[in-house]
Amino acid sequence: xxxxxxxxxxxxxxxxxxxxxxxxxxxxxxxxxxxxxxxxxxxxxxxxxxxxxxxxxxxxxxxxxxxxxxxxxxxxxxxxxxxxxxxxxxxxxxxxxxxxxxxxxxxxxxxxxxxxxxxxxxxxxxxxxxxxxxxxxxxxxxxxxxx
Numbered sequence: 001x002x003x004x005x006x007x008x009x010x011x012x013x014x015x016x017x018x019x020x021x022x023x024x025x026x027x028x029x030x031x032x033x034x035x036x037x038x039x040x041x042x043x044x045x046x047x048x049x050x051x052x053x054x055x056x057x058x059x060x061x062x063x064x065x066x067x068x069x070x071x072x073x074x075x076x077x078x079x080x081x082x083x084x085x086x087x088x089x090x091x092x093x094x095x096x097x098x099x100x101x102x103x104x105x106x107x108x109x110x111x112x113x114x115x116x117x118x119x120x121x122x123x124x125x126x127x128x129x130x131x132x133x134x135x136x137x138x139x140x141x142x143x144x145x146x147x
Contacts, residue, residue, distance in 0.1 A: 057100060061085075063080050063085050079104060
């Protein structure tokens with residue numbers, strides 16, 4: 001899932017699942033692969049002499065598209081439009097961001113950052129994977145979000 005942003009020599013890869021969504025199941029593996037590939041690609045590009053191409057990782061929130069509509073004819077309030085997402089991505093590219101963490105109308109950046117940090121903590125603290133939904137950790141996660 002890569003697109004070249006015309007004129008800037010940028011390659012943008014996109015993933016969902018930044019929140020560690022238990023409902024995504026095996027799709028998270030694909031997203032992890034896109035993330036790892038794009039990080040490695042950007043590392044390679046930035047260490048190549050005179051390279052005028054860069055790679056960027058788009059991490060969208062909920063975007064309403066035919067793929068995500070699930071039979072709904074109207075955009076849910078929580079979702080962004082593809083146009084909003086592209087505008088955010090272009091602004092982020094112009095700032096030189098590698099990780100383009102795009103919000104939606106339901107989850108702000110601060111909440112996303114906490115979810116990402118909690119998920120990384122699963123590894124550091126040897127918690128079960130996706131521990132925020134685990135009965136032993138769900139309440140601690142809710143408390144963590146409030147801090």
